[in-house]
Amino acid sequence: MQPAQGAGAHQLAGPARRIRAGTSTPRIKVASTAHRQGRAGAQLRAAHQEAFDEARFTALPLPELLDRMVDPILAFNVAHPGFKALFARTDMPAGLADAALPVQTALPARVEAMIAARAPRRPAAERSRTALVGIRIFQAMVPLVVAAEGAERAAMTRELKRALHGYLSDTIG
Template identity: 80%
Template sequence: MTGTTVPRRRQARGELRMAQILDASAVVFARAGYEKATTVAIAAEAGISPGSLYQFFANKEALAQALADRFVTQLRAAHQEAFDEAHFTGVPLDALLDRMVDPIVAFNVANPGFKALFARPDMPAGLADAARPIQSALLTRTEAMIGARAPGLPAAERSRTARVAIQIFQAMVPLVVAAEGAERAALVRELKRALHGYLAADIA
């Protein structure tokens, strides 16, 4: 056994424990709200003692910031996968919607606490602001997709179409996340059908 093996194992265990604590934080923040959530409740959700939690995170604020950073990183990756500019043109609208909708739906299904956490009025402004640049980028990328598919569409109409399409998506996401199995798959199909019906006139 080399001298570096034990530290690496400890590091791997530490990273796993931090991930477990952040998973638990997402559950507790979404369930109780930021103000009412406690590190004791988060530790209990993670199945560890509060003392073990404090080995990794100094307080609730540090937990919330780390969770916000993780959500933003994962959401950015989902957006990058969804908005691959190589697929903006030359594919049917149905195929384009599959490529755009599926990664972002998968993110929301994997992180059910995301919207519950960041949409809560008791969330500190600094943390709530963390996701705003990503949401702004979503609008920009949606506008770019519409512009690529319909280059003659005026800029104001392109922006309006993008904003409405995003609202349709966001309105359906809670239904998709709350469902399971065949019903979730059916709701994803309905989401794509709604987007197709709205977008087809401009970008088919």
């Protein structure tokens, strides 16, 4: 084994020193990670299925619809705070990234279907744009909700729903 090279190498121990020195490659427990992420991916799909129950799209007032759409997805994000960050990485093995791909690609279509059910006369381009902006509002608020605790998390969740309601009420309210 070669001695560690470079600044700070003496501070590293064992495998970390070998990796830094270029004498070893990191070993990732892909199988166990894939299993955990596969299970989390299944839970994410279940949260999305609950959130996008099409039978509710036209039957509920907007505030209740937002509760039923937002709450299960937020609950998943709170339970798995690193899941989306993990799958946002461009260097992930294909098998791991595949677990989130169906939900990621289906999300805009599901939101657009909800908008179409509530506002069928809106032009398709407007429905697509509204879906995209609504998704981005949600995505922007998720880190704030996940980072908060207790009463502050509940307050941030209310703010998220208030923002979505304000944006969507003219279109689908």
